Amino acid sequence: MKPRIVAEHLSRWYGNVLGLSDVNLEIGPGITGLLGPNGAGKSTLLKLITGQIRPSLGRVTIDGQPVRGRAELFSRLGYCPEQDAFFDGFTGWQFLYWLLRLHHFTEKKAAERTEEMLRLVELEADAHRPIRSYSRGMRQRLKLAQALAHEPEILILDEPLNGLDPLGKRKMIRLIRDFGQEGRLVLVSSHILPEIEALTRQIILIHQGKVFAQGDIHEIRDLIERHPHVVSVRTRDSRRLAAWLIQQPYVVKAYFGENDDNLFVETRDRDKFFHFLLELVAEGRIEIEEITSPDDNLQAVFDYLIGKP
């Protein structure tokens, strides 16, 4: 069955402090990124989804069943928290093994699976050393191994790439992407937007306890109509191009970048703009070296939605 997390009118506060307010979400299989500024409510949401705390109002269900108090659900859920939560004296091997036993794996199965996971996260060489001797990157990999070990369908990852070097990140991203295939549900929370972009295009943006956006990054960008789209065009004839473009009514602003041949144009109607531009090139009136959309990335979307001036 394809896993599904549904939140209905989910609210949670701590005394006076608001954690989440009236959140309605549906998260399906695949990789979804969860983002938001500090204090926005991300950890509250994750804690509610993993059943660590109870909603003040509303409910959150996994496959239609509420999360709290249902131990069997935890065998389908893998959670990789942001902080380290280890028994420092254990070795990596022991840690995984005993967690698997707690999940009712048999001795044999647990041992096999432990070996498999250690191979997957490349910790085999250090498996029999105590966790307190592990470096940051190794702990991070162990945390991920622990989340994947019992073959969950749902994986909740809080800042999984923290502390990893660029290579480690690449491997981790690959691991997570592989896991996100085959109908599994992965929810990744992170601060580093370029890294989320590398993982997925589906995002949920939380701010001030509410969901500000959910969906595909590019679709969200299209929905933000109030902000004209910025297009960057690199050409040697930038000034001539600017002169033509300024005459078009759908061009709101045109300005030059640090190099003179970089022209930035803001437009409310991309269709007309690109059509016009293409025509110019096709008719041979200008030669273009590069066209990009600098604000069609997650950081820009994020900034717009958070209300950065």
Place this chain on the structure above:
Amino acid sequence: MIREHGYSHWNGQFIERRLPWWPITRLNLKLAFRKKHFRPVYALSFLPAFFFIVAIYISERIEDFQFMMRGGRAILFEINPNFFKNYLASDFLLFMLILIMVFAAAGLMADDFRFNALILYFSRPLRKRDYLFGKAAVIAFFVLTLTAFPAILFIFIKLLFAGNFSLLKNYPWLPLSIIGYSLFLTIFYCLYALFLSCLSRNSRYVSVMIFAVYVFSDFLYAFFYNWFRQPFLLLLSFKHNLQQVAAFAFGVKPAQPVPWFWSFLVLGLFCLLAGYFILSKIRAVEVIR
């Protein structure tokens, strides 16, 4: 002329401080005095000094105070080395110094470890010894203002009231004893407090330890003495060790029939170990992770 927004350079000159550790001391002294409960404790510690000054006055005008004398009471008002020893090594003063350590010194090292500040210190042109000295100087300030400073003041006041130098003529080595013993106390308290402050990252635990170790050492002595009645057991108690050494410093018979030298050795050993531990702790952290 317009002031541009953004980063501006500093056109000043660096200076060579004569006392490179002074900013550290000054900062920690300020922090100590800001603590609400510290000020009354520090003030209270001067109370004995006040009484001893009154005693000096009385000793000069002994005739006027005949009514106060009841036999043995006369001894209290005789200004001799014992008088100074009584001030500098009184139970009260030694204890108050511990309380002062609790407020002013508990966090000296502990907070730096906990909040990871050592790396900030040492990325400056600061020597290890300057750092430690700066911290120790905070403690030294409090100890010296309560020991050497009042004691020397007593001498002056006595000379003033007596109108002659008989005190110094009789006991010319007295100022030396005062300074020597004060320094000894300073070194001890510095190492004691800094050592305990290195043991934990939580300054509250350190406060408790500063207090408890001192009091407990005394308790241990009393407890075992009760059973075994052996005087040498006083070596267990910091307070008694300090007082034994004081007795030697002022040429006075020690309270217990135990050679002062043993007390000195015990305390010396403690100081050496404490110092070694402190240095190794710093070394371990200075080289960042």
Place this chain on the structure above:
Amino acid sequence: MKVEVSHLHFSYGSIKALDDVSLSLEGGATGLLGPNGAGKTTLIKILLGFLRPERGEGRVLGYDILHEPRKIRQLVGYMPEDDCFLPGMDAVTFTAFFGELAGMPRQEAMKRAHEVLFYVGLGEARYRLLETYSAGMRQRLKLAQALVHDPKLLFLDEPTSNLDPQGRMEILELIKDLANGKDIQILLSSHILSDIEMVCKHVIILNRGKVVAQGKIKDLKAMNFRLYELKIKGEREKWLAELAARGCQFEVTEDGLIRLYLPAEINPKEIFIAAFKAGVQIRHFKPSESTLEDFFARAVGVD
């Protein structure tokens, strides 16, 4: 050259942390990259004089790293990775204190602390106790204490760690501003490649104690002049078919990105003409270049 080291060797016991490392930092901002354990932190420690290399020598800002480390520390600002501050005081006291310890006279340190705190954006909060500061503010405070004595060289160790997206952008903007100022040289050690790309012009890559690559980022990202990446709006089949007929090769990724290889005899203009004829809007057109990440992976010798 503000920083020059030659033939540095350093071992922790039997582990060789730096193996014959020689490099010199150009002006501007340089990124320091490497897998964990590659020797980045060791290198910084040696430059700051916390460690003595077994062999080799170096000069930072003209001073010998072996014999004049304290002079170096006076002229270098260091922003450590971990959280660090002193409780019980406000930002001004904190910053001025470290300015004094760096060798500034007291009044100068005070004045400069205010300036620097305004620069990093803590002006409004500078009289508040440090315990009340958020993570982003603490990062800025760390930057402030690194700048207070107006260093000629800044070592920044993971300056954006633990910051939320806004905080990250704000710190990166600050660092970029400093880097553009030309008078301060910056060495940025970070795991986040996009940060380094945003701020630095040069990069040094360490692996297993050796320098495996160094140079201008622009140069290192190989430009492949016949390969283009495109994004379009519209029906692409006819257009791509026509291009294929002319000898182009293409692949379409799952994100809808089109990678197009243009044979030598075809002018890029043809792509646009064909698109216009087929009613396809080209919305993204970029000569393909490998990312810094690809380069890093290759330099470190992995898959």
